[in-house]
Every structure is written in C-alpha cells, then in structure tokens.
Amino acid sequence: MPRPTTPLLSQAGIRASALEIIDREGLDGLSMRKLAAALGVSAPALYFHYPTKEHLLDDVASEIMEKVDVSAFGHGWREGLLTWARSYRAALAEHPNIVPFLARGPGQRDASLRRADAIHGGLVAAGWPPREATMIGASTKYLVLGAAMGSFSRGFVDDVQVYLDRYPSLGDAHRLREHADTVDRDSFEFALTMFLDGLAARLSKP
C-alpha cells in the first residue's frame, strides 16, 4: 500500500508516540518496530521521516526542553536561576525515562545554546564576573541533572533504610514509595537553596 492519499506519519506524531512509549515502558521499551506498530505502519516507514533512532530521540529530548523557562532573569539573578532550575527539573521529572538518554551525550539539541546565552547574560548583567557566571550555569545544570538521575522516583532507594529511620513523616517503605516525588522535590529544593545562599554570600562579600 504505497503513498497513501493523506500521509500517515509526521515528525510530530512520531515524536509524540515515541515519548508515550518511553513514558510507559522505559527507554529500552522503545524500538522502531514497536513504535511503527503503534502508529499503524511498518518500521522502515519511520526512516523516511527520521534518519536514525538517535535523531528521533534527540528531537524528543529537544521538545521536552522547550518547556524550560530562562525568562526570569529580569527579576534578579536569584529568581532567574530559581525559575530556570525548577522548570528544568520539572520538565525532566515529567519524563524521567528520557534521562538515561540525556546521559549518553549532548546530541543535536541546539536550543540549549540559546538558553546558555540567556542564562549567562542574565548573570553577568546582575554583576557576576563572566567566568563565575559560566560556572554558576554549569553548577545549576549539575544539580538538575543529578537530581533527575538519582531521584527516588526512579528507584534510587539505596538509602531507603536511612530514610525510613530519619524522615519522620514517612511510616514505612510503602509510604516512602508513595511520597518519593515529595522526597525528591524536597531534596532538590534544599540543594538549590543552599547553593543559592552560598552564591549570595559570595556576591555580597568582596
């Protein structure tokens, strides 16, 4: 059945279906054949729209990153960083199964360059020396990526016993699992606050 009257596939549709599978079955759960089946099409048809699986995943990742907000540096560097970091983390927390892909390399996600410029510009405008502005951007990214990677919701419960002993609001393992998202967000917010406090002290002193 060649060249249908109206095209069966589109890049956006492929991305959406791919992300659905990733969210539901994990990154390893996505294969080109399974994706094609979900779209009612044969696997090689996908290669007309994307040259490679890697490119497709790059695009999916870029789409997720579109939601990251770097626009708040007008309200001060602290607010700008907070908004950036929180929206960045939220975007990853919404699709945690994409994180292992992000860990594989930078890919073709060109939009990040624009963002890096916005962040750096905002920090420099607020009085940070350029070299430190760069490191602040990198550091914040570290926090976000690390939080996304080591999150409890993703199963990183190494320290589950420690949590059970010390996190007074949680009764047992079952409830910990239930509140994993909260624990994750609390720890991330804590890390971010401590980091920003350290920055503020450095900027105010010489």
Place this chain on the structure above:
Amino acid sequence: MPRPTTPLLSQAGIRASALEIIDREGLDGLSMRKLAAALGVSAPALYFHYPTKEHLLDDVASEIMEKVDVSAFGHGWREGLLTWARSYRAALAEHPNIVPFLARGPGQRDASLRRADAIHGGLVAAGWPPREATMIGASTKYLVLGAAMGSFSRGFVDDVQVYLDRYPSLGDAHRLREHADTVDRDSFEFALTMFLDGLAARLSKP
C-alpha cells in the same frame, strides 16, 4: 574443548576486561561477544559466571564505587563531605563511560547502603538534624552525578561559545577541548564550595 584443566574465566577477570572495553570504546562498545573474544572464549561461557549483562555491569559499577571515601567525617562534616564528594567524582571521572549505565537505575549495588549510613551518621554526629542530613547526602550526590553526567569531557559543550567568550585562559575550541577536564573540575569545585558555604551559614544561624 570443554572443561579446561584450569578455569579460563573468573568474575574479576571478566569485570576487568569489560571495564577496559567500556573505557576504550564506550558503553555501547561493550557486547557479550566482543567481551568473550577479548577473553579468548565464546560468548555463552560468560553466562556461567554472570547471569546477565546487567548483573555484570552492576558489578563493574560497584567495583568502581569501592574507591569512594566516606571515612573523613571524623575531621568535621565539611571535610567529610568534601572528601566523599571529591573521591566520588574522581571515581566517575576515571571511567566516564560508565555514567550512562548508572543513569539507568539503581541496580544491585548494595555497598551504597553502607556508605549512606556512614555519611548520614557523620552528619548527625556533627549536629545536623536527621532529616537535613538525609537531604544533604542526597544533594551532594546530585552534584556529583550531575557533574559526571554533564561534563565537558564527555562532550557536553552546549555552551562552548559562551565558554570561549568568557573563560579568559582558553584561546580557542581546540584548547577548550584540551582543558575540558580542568573546566569540569573547576565548575564542580565551585558548585561544591557554594553548596557547603550555604550549609555552613544554615548551621551557624538559628
């Protein structure tokens, strides 16, 4: 040639060879057949010593984590955290290609539990409330994992132009690449210092 006089394989030997391949050719460069060939053996022979590739990689990761040092909390919480974080990061920086595997999930790396206890205990002994001690541990891990994941040496040069403009000691892209390790370490140390400064302020106040 069945049941050789002296065994050809051992778990330690398999791990060592696997890590060698990962270091040299990346995580995707490791296949059971290639690993077997490097050991002068057929692929299914490996399954006598490891039930699955996943288990093997878990073991390799655990071995790397053995080098992490959590013993310095006797010299104060700041020194303890610094030593832990630096040795943790160093261990990952030595084998950056394992990081994408770490991002895939927690695995069977049971040694981390002991470490989590040591860290938490050290922090509590130094006067941190248990709940905050837990979050400090998580936050530090975020920094280390994020730094390992988003490192410049691993190709995350999104902001390469920004770096070129602002990092005065670097002349051009070639030299940036050359000094990627230094840039990584600088940013990590900066993040860690700011975080610890924020912590110190919090502990000294109320």
Place this chain on the structure above:
DNA sequence: CATGCTAACTTAACACCGTTAGTTGAACCA
C-alpha cells in the same frame, strides 16, 4: 578403581534490534 555428578566450556539457534535495498503506486508538476 570404576562410576556418576557437576563444572566449565563448546556450537547452534532464537527472537529481537537498527537499518538498507528494492518495489509499488498515488500525487504532483511540466
């Protein structure tokens, strides 16, 4: 000392993977 069991390898094969080649016929432009 013979017998049987287990250990540690072998080769063959399965199901799946990403991807390429070659084919088909509708849609579009001259």
Place this chain on the structure above:
DNA sequence: TGGTTCAACTAACGGTGTTAAGTTAGCATG
C-alpha cells in the same frame, strides 16, 4: 499526459542478549 517524486511496503543483513544441547575434565563416592 508523462515523468518524477514521495511515502509507504516487504525482504533481508548483520548485530544483540540469551537459551539449549553437547562434550569432557575434575571430583566425590561405592
């Protein structure tokens, strides 16, 4: 109307992790 291009198809290639079945060395037991 004719030719080209597009968007799908089926078939197939080389690779993957893993399982099954075969072979024999080493060891324990009668």
